Amino acid sequence: MxxxxxxxxxxxxxxxxxxxxxxxxxxxxxxxxxxxxxxxxxxxxxxxxxxxxxxxxxxxxxxxxxxxxxxxxxxxxxxxxxxxxxxxxxxxxxxxxxxxxxxxxxxxxxxxxxxxxxxxxxxxxxxxxxxxxxxxxxxxxxxxxxxxxxxxxxxxxxxxxxxxxxxxxxxxxxxxxxxxxxxxxxxxxxxxESVLNVHDSLGAKEVILDLLREEPRKIERLYLQATSRLKGISLDAWISLGTTGAISKEAKMIYMKPVNVNRVIDVLKNVKEYSPRNMEEALLLGVGPSTVRALSLISDLIYTEPPSYEDPxxxxxxxxxxxxxxxxxxxxxxxxxxxMAFQVINTLEDFVASAKIEKKDKDMALNKLRELRFGVKEGT
Incomplete structure (x- = not known):
């Protein structure tokens, strides 16, 4: 083992x-x-x-x-x-x-x-x-x-x-x-190995929040621009490139999961209407995994502000x-x-019962002392 x-x-x-x-x-x-x-x-x-x-x-x-x-x-x-x-x-x-x-x-x-x-x-x-x-x-x-x-x-x-x-x-x-x-x-x-950890990246969260305030169609163009940078590059080569242009060497498989762009645009339209002040409001307004994945890719490849890829x-x-x-x-x-299980249970139950009785006796003794000292009963 x-x-x-x-x-x-x-x-x-x-x-x-x-x-x-x-x-x-x-x-x-x-x-x-x-x-x-x-x-x-x-x-x-x-x-x-x-x-x-x-x-x-x-x-x-x-x-x-x-x-x-x-x-x-x-x-x-x-x-x-x-x-x-x-x-x-x-x-x-x-x-x-x-x-x-x-x-x-x-x-x-x-x-x-x-x-x-x-x-x-x-x-x-x-x-x-x-x-x-x-x-x-x-x-x-x-x-x-x-x-x-x-x-x-x-x-x-x-x-x-x-x-x-x-x-x-x-x-x-x-x-x-x-x-x-x-x-x-x-x-x-x-x-x-493949983790998208925006939670631990202050820079990526700030960029994503700024992107949420942009026009949704601009986000669509930026997302297509980011994905176009990956065309013709094998995944192994992409990960081992180092920083060439704005491509982060830490980028992982998580970005290869497909994103429904039209659905993301619908979410962005709804969120922009309410103009969230912080990430908390954005999440409560409906920003979900696909939207954050798309915005993280833009943050990394367009604005050179990658999220963390460390598994916490x-x-x-x-x-x-x-x-x-x-x-x-x-x-x-x-x-x-x-x-053995019942021995442990009985021992613990006996201990608890004894402790509760002792506490009750202690409380009764304290009440008697109060009566003797002040001449009044507890609660009066």
Whole structure:
């Protein structure tokens, strides 16, 4: 087995065995109770926003150590067991069309949540747009969850799949105020070569925003001019040219994907009508991957302001050791040991029950002291 420091998330199409789901729920609930007692909801959100801490949690509860399902199943389990009114923590969104439910679910959170649901819904949408439009790495998003504490600490965990390579990629964000320009908390996945990374290029973003204010037909002419520079040059020669004229040596395969010029022109007409002040407004107005790909090509080949082509995958340590807690459903590093799993669950549940009793006793003692000192009962 090769440990490279990168989380590989191959696409798995199986299901979690029916007997394992109750174990995963009880174990997740027991771990969550300990985390809430020790840290509180804010810290739980922060920890789950770390891609490899998230992976370690997934491994501990018995999910595959290297599967795309580590995202969908783990977040699904968490959403099932979390009780927002009691835990001060909520998990919204989910897989497929469930991702679109984030705004509605935020609005329906109980009164103990001190949040601006409209702002969080906007952040949720912007982050999804960022990882599909400003970062084009060949992975199509199919899961999007927003986790939030009652005090407003939040994170987004979303996952995309690449059907060609059959690998998934998980993107983590935590309480950013400007996802267009701020960095991810981390990205778990296998590095790829062909990436259009406008997100990490301030110069390219500025040129693209200027282009969005131009007449759409001028953009069409510039795009045709840029593509004409590539005619007669093989892809290998193009990449190895160095900087000749305005052709960037870092240009990658991403630009070879076809762009529907007429559709891009329609988008540009709509965007220009509203004259976006910044990239955030442009994305919310409907600028998508094809438009950004076309404008990035113009930015690179006409205005010599290339976007980044660096894949921002970042993984600081390997979480595989946590798969040894109770085993994994696919038998790696060994089949789930049910007896061990229930021992861990019972130990954690006993600890939590004891801690809650101690807290109750402590609160009662403090109330008695207040009565003796002030002659009044708590709450009067």
């Amino acid at each position: 090769e440990i490279s420091g990168i989380s590989d998330l191959p696409l798995h199409y199986g299901r979690v065995p029916a007997w394992l789901i109750p174990i995963m729920r009880r174990l997740s609930r027991a771990i969550l109770d300990v985390m809430l007692l020790e840290w509180g909801p804010d810290k739980v959100v922060e920890r789950l926003s770390n891609p490899l801490w998230f992976q370690a949690f997934n491994n501990v509860i018995g999910m595959d150590w290297d599967s795309s399902g580590s995202t969908t199943v783990t977040l699904g389990i968490l959403k099932d067991i979390v009780v927002p009114r009691i835990d001060g923590l909520a998990v919204t969104g989910g897989k497929g069309r469930n991702a679109l439910n984030v705004p509605k679910e935020l609005e329906e959170l109980p009164a103990n949540f001190d949040i601006d649901s409209n702002r969080l819904a906007k952040m949720s949408k912007l982050i999804a747009k960022t990882d599909t439009t400003l970062l084009q790495d060949g992975h199509e998003l199919y899961h999007h969850s927003l986790l939030v504490s009652e005090d407003g600490k939040w994170s987004v965990v979303q996952q995309g799949m690449n059907l060609s390579t059959r690998f998934a990629r998980r993107y983590h964000w935590v309480s950013v105020s400007d996802p267009i320009n701020e960095k991810h908390q981390g990205i778990a996945g296998r590095k790829v 995958v970042s993984v600081p340590y390997d979480p595989f050791k946590y798969a040894f807690a109770i085993g994994g459903k696919d038998g790696v590093p060994f089949p789930v040991n049910r007896e």
